[in-house]
Amino acid sequence: EQIEKNGYDHFMLKEIYEQPNVIKDTYRGRLHTDTGMIKMAGVEDNLQKFLNANRILIVACGTSWHAGLVAEYIFEEFARIPVEVEYASEFRYRNPIINKDDVVIAISQSGETADTLAAIKMAKENGAFVFGVCNVVGSSISRETHAGAYTHAGPEIGVASTKAFTTQITVLTLIALRLANAKGTLTKSDYFRYLQEMELIPQKVEEALQTNDVAQKVAAAYKDASNCLYLGRGYNFPVALEGALKLKEISYIHAEGYPAAEMKHGPIALIDEQMPVVVVAPKQEHYDKIVSNIQEIKSRSGKIIAVVTKGDTQVKDLADHVIEIPEVSDALSPLVTTIPLQLLSYHIAVMRGCNVDQPRNLAKSVTVE
Numbered sequence: 243e244q245i246e247k248n249g250y251d252h253f254m255l256k257e258i259y260e261q262p263n264v265i266k267d268t269y270r271g272r273l274h275t276d277t278g279m280i281k282m283a284g285v286e287d288n289l290q291k292f293l294n295a296n297r298i299l300i301v302a303c304g305t306s307w308h309a310g311l312v313a314e315y316i317f318e319e320f321a322r323i324p325v326e327v328e329y330a331s332e333f334r335y336r337n338p339i340i341n342k343d344d345v346v347i348a349i350s351q352s353g354e355t356a357d358t359l360a361a362i363k364m365a366k367e368n369g370a371f372v373f374g375v376c377n378v379v380g381s382s383i384s385r386e387t388h389a390g391a392y393t394h395a396g397p398e399i400g401v402a403s404t405k406a407f408t409t410q411i412t413v414l415t416l417i418a419l420r421l422a423n424a425k426g427t428l429t430k431s432d433y434f435r436y437l438q439e440m441e442l443i444p445q446k447v448e449e450a451l452q453t454n455d456v457a458q459k460v461a462a463a464y465k466d467a468s469n470c471l472y473l474g475r476g477y478n479f480p481v482a483l484e485g486a487l488k489l490k491e492i493s494y495i496h497a498e499g500y501p502a503a504e505m506k507h508g509p510i511a512l513i514d515e516q517m518p519v520v521v522v523a524p525k526q527e528h529y530d531k532i533v534s535n536i537q538e539i540k541s542r543s544g545k546i547i548a549v550v551t552k553g554d555t556q557v558k559d560l561a562d563h564v565i566e567i568p569e570v571s572d573a574l575s576p577l578v579t580t581i582p583l584q585l586l587s588y589h590i591a592v593m594r595g596c597n598v599d600q601p602r603n604l605a606k607s608v609t610v611e
């Protein structure tokens with residue numbers, strides 16, 4: 243096992259650090275910046291189905307569901323196709339409306355999650371085209387779906403999902419870009435800009451990994467917290483949800499993710515000097531809105547840990563701690579902003595003496611209801 247960990251203390255940390263490489267593995271051979279082509283056999287063979295879709299329904303559980311939420315923003319922005327993201331467990335039991343011209347995308351690292359598998363069967367029975375995004379080759383979900391695209395994350399051993407999440411987002415972004423190109427919903431220059439930026443993501447993730455020392459210091463300051471709030475807007479709202487999930491999964495600290503603007507409808511009542519609030523606040527659209535959310539936290543004495551773009555001054559002036567990430571466009575930012583949140587939860591869990599790779603009560607793949 244020590245050999246498999248490759249010098250890292252835990253599989254989770256090893257997998258966090260693998261992300262620059264596995265993201266590259268996931269787009270390699272698919273993304274052709276020189277010709278402007280995106281080639282994925284499963285998409286190409288079924289292009290008309292995607293293009294004729296009235297909507298895309300995404301079904302998944304856990305972290306994969308969060309990747310689906312990121313994809314919702316990306317598909318709608320790039321390809322202008324309406325997207326609904328469903329917990330597979332709810333979808334399968336609530337007599338959902340599924341039409342023949344719906345495209346259902348099932349996302350699953352293991353490809354074995356019982357609820358997701360059941361949702362797929364139901365979608366197929368109702369005549370929908372079902373596309374799988376799985377990591378494990380030959381898994382049940384990859385066999386049950388009509389077509390699919392694998393993430394090339396390699397085996398993920400840590401129960402808390404890290405590299406599967408970022409590679410799922412990578413695959414889904416490629417699909418959205420392919421559809422945008424076919425539909426003409428992005429300008430040529432935006433389209434090419436995203437292709438080129440995609441190739442810079444491994445380097446940006448590498449830079450984001452350099453926040454490890456800062457994340458460790460922040461972890462030391464908040465390891466004894468009993469609650470933690472995670473906030474983000476737009477593309478980074480699902481990142482806040484995922485950050486909170488990572489923390490509760492492995493450190494057993496109660497954490498909640500929220501869209502920053504929803505804070506005023508509830509969570510703000512919880513804020514006092516004991517409450518750490520992690521705000522995902524890179525330079526992005528509506529940056530000024532998140533700055534005012536941060537001011538609201540500060541005026542209630544909450545402790546602010548902000549993920550910001552390198553060079554940021556406005557949030558820096560307000561926050562107790564900042565974690566700096568490189569500049570990245572809004573749509574691709576989840577691939578980068580999520581990294582320091584993974585590191586933060588990892589270090590907190592280690593400092594609390596938790597079993598990082600095998601947290602209590604959790605399973606890597608949930609094959610029963």
Ligand code: G6P
Binds near residue numbers: 349354355358402
């Ligand atoms: C379990 C795992 C999570 C995972 C979820 C969905 O809860 O602990 O890490 O996100 O299942 O798994 P899947 O394999 O379908 O992505």
